[in-house]
Amino acid sequence: MRSGKYRIKPSGKLPIFLRFMINSAFTKEIMEKADIRTSMPNRTYLNHMMYWRQEEYDPFEAEIIGHAQADDGWFEKYCDRELKQDEHLYKQGLVYKKTDWLEKTNEEIAGILEPLLQEYRVLAGPWYAQYPLDEYFESTIETKLLEYISASDPDFRKCVLIFTDPKQMTEVSEERWKLAQIAKDFFSANEDLDNLSAEATAKIDVHLDRFAYINRGLATSKPYDFDDIVDRLKEMKHQVSEGKKIDDLIYDASEQKVADEYAWALDKIKPRPDFQHIIDQAKLHSYVRNRRVEAFFNADYGASFMYAEIAKRAHFNPDWIMEVSIPEMFGALAGKPLPDEKEMNARFHNYAMLARDSETTLITDPVKIKELEKEYSVDNTAVNSIQGRVACIGGIITGRAKICMDKKEINKVLRGDILVAQFTTPDFVPAMEKAVVIVADQGGLSSHAAIVSRELGVPCVIATMNGTRIIHDGDLLEVNAATGLVKILGRA
Known part of the structure; x- marks a missing residue:
């Protein structure tokens, strides 16, 4: 801005x-x-x-x-x-x-x-340098894609998102994928998440030894502990109780899903070598x-x-x-x-x-x-709508805004809330798993908010620039996750 x-x-x-x-x-x-x-x-x-x-x-x-x-x-x-x-x-x-x-x-x-x-x-x-590179790759891929399909094609934005996914799995993605596998094992064994067996406890300890650091963030929080992991397993169990299949949770977090979507997009577009080169650079x-x-x-x-x-x-x-x-x-x-x-x-x-x-x-x-x-100072008092860019496609969703400036504030995000942040980092994942929409001031299509929202299947709008200054905690929002428009329907 x-x-x-x-x-x-x-x-x-x-x-x-x-x-x-x-x-x-x-x-x-x-x-x-x-x-x-x-x-x-x-x-x-x-x-x-x-x-x-x-x-x-x-x-x-x-x-x-x-x-x-x-x-x-x-x-x-x-x-x-x-x-x-x-x-x-x-x-x-x-x-x-x-x-x-x-x-x-x-x-x-x-x-x-x-x-x-x-x-x-x-x-x-x-x-x-990541910020100008984000802008360059997103705009260049959109421009090149117009040589193959119309901007009105329902798959246009989906292809842009797929072509900016990381070239290989990150540890943040791997952590959620492995946690979903642990959840499947626990659910199959009828583990009581409030009274886990010694074997189940040991599995969580191994998971923490590898991935606890993720939740520390930019020194804004503490690493994942045992209770954090159990809470996330309970959230997965809740999703399963509402009809989500555990195998789908595993697949959604997997490298295979990313590969399948990429293969689909390549088959649809069949990019020429010059475009493929740009896609390879964007994924790198x-x-x-x-x-x-x-x-x-x-x-x-x-x-x-x-x-x-x-x-x-x-x-x-x-x-x-x-x-x-x-x-x-x-x-x-x-x-x-x-x-x-x-x-x-x-x-x-x-x-x-x-x-x-x-x-x-x-x-x-x-x-x-x-x-x-x-x-x-920048005057934002008269603003009641914000235009961002879609990072994970969805419909029109309403909900209460929860402003989270850092990890310390994510516990206020409940199921059905809209997470509003300047940007997200791996320590925001527990809140992202509960939110119905994610709105971020900052970020390109290769940002954490964009990538993780796509893995979770949670609609996401990025690059609002000043959403956290315009939106107040508890405001009623309407987010169009197809166009990137965020409206404030009512003030808290």
Whole structure:
């Protein structure tokens, strides 16, 4: 979204520690490692929105799309480099999970943390290329598809969605597929989900050892625990009780379903080599986009045990440790005190950030935040409908909106509700499984919300840009999941 001299993007409730890291990731040196000439060292975070300077963001966007349009080999090198970094970071998470942090000195921990943060930065800067790439692949596939079928063809949007699915199964998809298989085993054995057998308990423990990290998100939540998995099994049991077949739940989450749909679309369209090349690139992009998130989640899950040890040594609330800045974290390792309760409560209430030349200033003073709001305000008061893009096709659905800015708020989503978020990440899945519709401010067809909604068969509208600012918690919505139009029928 554009507003005056800024490009505005939803930014969610990321913890302060990670924001400091991300803000320092757009330097010329880091971007050049990804063969990107444009750096974006200046931006402002305010009220869950990120304001980029247009004179910096527009050239960045043009550079990325220019590479894609020229098909000059940059994209393939970018994906190859990102995947190698992803796999290294993912494995680091496995190492950190098994590390005995109690045995490490503060100096040793600092020596591990600094290179980890630098690895994060090298990943985070080029990460933002995904947004112009999303736009490029969606628009290009739509344009090329018009050479084969009409936009009015009922299968037009379905083909666009299929051609932007990941080229292979992600771990988030694999987790749900394996959980559905566990559900089938439990239901066949008449397991009591409130009093599981030792064998059933062991199966869940194995599942958690592999996939617990997914629910930690961007350090916004805790990993899946035993009760989380049981609750999701109960949700599957409820779906079966209402007529859904367990084998259909397994198939819907499977790689086979994706392959079957892809084969159907190829048979219908029979794309020529030039179009097939673009489809292959789009599917690779979608996989890289989602695998990068998994790698970061797993690394940060492993590092969370280190952060907890730092909090313990500083006599600090471990649930607050990700809301300190990077300098404060290293200060704690050097024996300095972390922020007091008054300062932390101010941060929990509201804060803003100014990133200037990749250096971050944290602002918690309400007066200064009000001054920033005057400069960056966008008037949405008269808006009663929003146009987004369809990511999972459905009909016209009504329901109550539940605004979820992060994982901590997803428990308010009940069956029949409409989940409204800036974007979703793997830790949103339990709410996505209950929602009748998903509406997201951000995201392309390769985003988490788009891909998981298609796996779940839950209608989804993405790229509303400012839905979480226009829609209020409890508003009655009408979502047209065929056109992407979201109407506010009544205010809460």
